[in-house]
Amino acid sequence: MSRSSTLLASFGISQFGDFVYLVAINVYLYQLTGSAAAVAGLWIIGPLAALLTKFWAGSVVDRADVRRWLIGTDLVRALLVALIPFLSSLPMMYLTLFGLAFVKAFFEPAAIRYLTQMIPESGRKSFNAYRGLITSSAFLIGPALAGLLLLVATPDVAIWINAGSFLVSGVLLLTLPSVSHATLSTVRLSDIRTDWRMVSRFSRTNWFVSRIYLVGILSMSLALAMDAQEVVFLQTVVGLTATDYGLLISITGIGSVLGGLTVARFANRLSLKTLLVSGYLFVAIGYLMYATAGSFLIVTVGFLLLGFFNAFAGTGFMTFYQNNVPQALIGRFTSLYGLGQSVIQILLILAIGFTGDLFPLRFSIIADSVLLSLLSLILIRHVLQPDKEAFFRDDRRPNKFRNT
Template sequence: MTSRERTLLSALGISQFGDFIYLVAINVYIYRLTGSASAVAVLWIISPVVSLVIKSFAGSWVDRSDLRRLLIQTDLLRAFLIGILPFLPLSMLYIDLIALAVIKAVVEPATLTYVATLVPQTDRISFNAYRSLITSGAFLIGPALAGGLLYIASADLAIWLNAISFLVSAVLLMRLPHFSASIERGMKLQDVLSDWRLVYQFSKDARYMTGLYILAMLMMIATLALDTQEVVFLQRSIGLSETDYGLLMSLTGIGSVTGSWFVARYAKTLSVRTLLTIGYTFVAIGYMLYAVADSFSIVCTGFLLLGCFHAFAGTGFLTFQQTNIPLHLMGRFTSLYGVGVSLLQIIAIVSIGLLGDIWSIRFSTILFAGLLVIVTICFLGMVLLPRKQRYFTTEEVKEEQHA
């Protein structure tokens, strides 16, 4: 791995640790400030609602920007907006959180495109695996560190630590080269409409890649819906305690670190197709075990599978995107499809909650796990088509592949 790649990995990793600290701190902060569970629930709705609007044009902006400068500017702006959170009244606080959600909707496609631009094709599996390993470590350490800060200090300190992490990330990004996915500059309304048509045409031409992308997004939506009801399901249907849940989260984190380390260690010998096949197969099995579980041991097995094999699936799919979506379209493609994903996320989250109230949380969990398995089977059936092998190399995509 080159020094540039290590620097980028460090910048992304530091901000990731800050994010996990912030995730715990902001929930505690809002609840202490309002005493309302609904006020906390709003935090989970802000991001997908904002994405519905922003991602319709965010990709057009990203693909016409200097990616390094954009990432530095957004890191600095996030550091400022997070840093002032503890000083804001409740009404202004939610405005601040909406602004952060807007920035996040821009940062996601910008980061994906910048990584694909900076990291050579042959290093992408390894880079993405190490990035997954850092994320897994952040998942384990971040919340624990946040809990310690909340115990010995306050939520304010945890929030400010997140702001500092973005400042450090911005400084590291300043050491990296400038890149732009497109030579185009400026953005008008007709440019956005033209971009929509361009993505539509690319989707028609790249039907196989687009089909896999849509199926992967559907799997992600199903898993998100299942995750939102995790605590309720484990307590109501299986009778586990909050302590048991905390232990399960720790075991999931350990499994995630283990899986990420394995992928990073053997990145040179694991193909994208292998990562996708193994990863999504065992993720689906893990969720089905979780859905039908009636004891702690079965749930534990499911969570360990989820933690470990999410690393395989995530690394494989990220590399697949970076290889098969042209750089000049990557921001626009992922952002525009992100609009549909955000809408379906909201529908799925509301649906699984309503079904759990109307029938039972066990019924809604099994239903969504079953849908996940069906989509996974369709996805794997497409991945394993022998004549589509060329889509799973680490070589840059060729236009004729999309015929």
């Protein structure tokens, strides 16, 4: 098995486990407490852990052997997940889930850095396309598998399967080489301040790269805010049933898989500009159709566009980011910008929920989709600038930032 195939298998297996776990943990917690509020608390833990860790997680990751770090986080997550069925109190459950979110805050920048180091620039577009395809497939198949497991077994079994997926992921990573022999030393407060200044300096001197990245994460945050109100909007405003909603989710998943297959098949023929422009343009159109829809058919077309072209936008965005942020800085860059993204996501989710109480929910969703469309047009305008062509080549990196 090639290195890229092993990487895809490692991350893919853990992602399938994550989607099984996502369904199982909600069912398990509701069975344990009988409280919808307790289940809702799950969605607070992740952003809270991110706020407490992302401002310094990248400083640790960029000073470590990221392969060992990834293996360690897989093993810790496997242990914590395996313990969940033995917990009987809500505080202990939340504490364990916070530990999982805490570890994940380190896993994400470490994964980005390791992938960037392992996959050469000429192969990143194709690799990211296949990784997106695996994510889409996990999104479609994982919950269905979880539902089947819950029919024939208990939530405990589904949760232990997720723990096993982390173990398998870690074992696969053991077969891959280390790409850095860095030794983690104690990270002091002064180191974190230096890292903040370093990321700030890179952002100022490479403002075009930072601007594309900022617009991208703002767009993702707006999409997440709309997704948080998706069920309420479709059932109370559009008038769809729970069955309709389940069908729409399946249709979106199928669209995502088809989009992932298309990008993976034609990755070497599709330029970064094509991926970014077509992806963000049609995703924006999809959200506008969703926001203004009055029937199941219009929502279906909008969701198909979202599912299909998210694969284009995601592959283009990730490849652009990996090609233009230096490997030695990418962990810190990911974490620090991720901290801002977490804050923005929380504020937008609260804002759309709050305005939904003051104004018709349709108004809030349309306003959000219009703002997302404007951001998409801004990104497209930047991408199409003739003098920025060097930033979108697959075989070279335009900036020469070295002071890391």
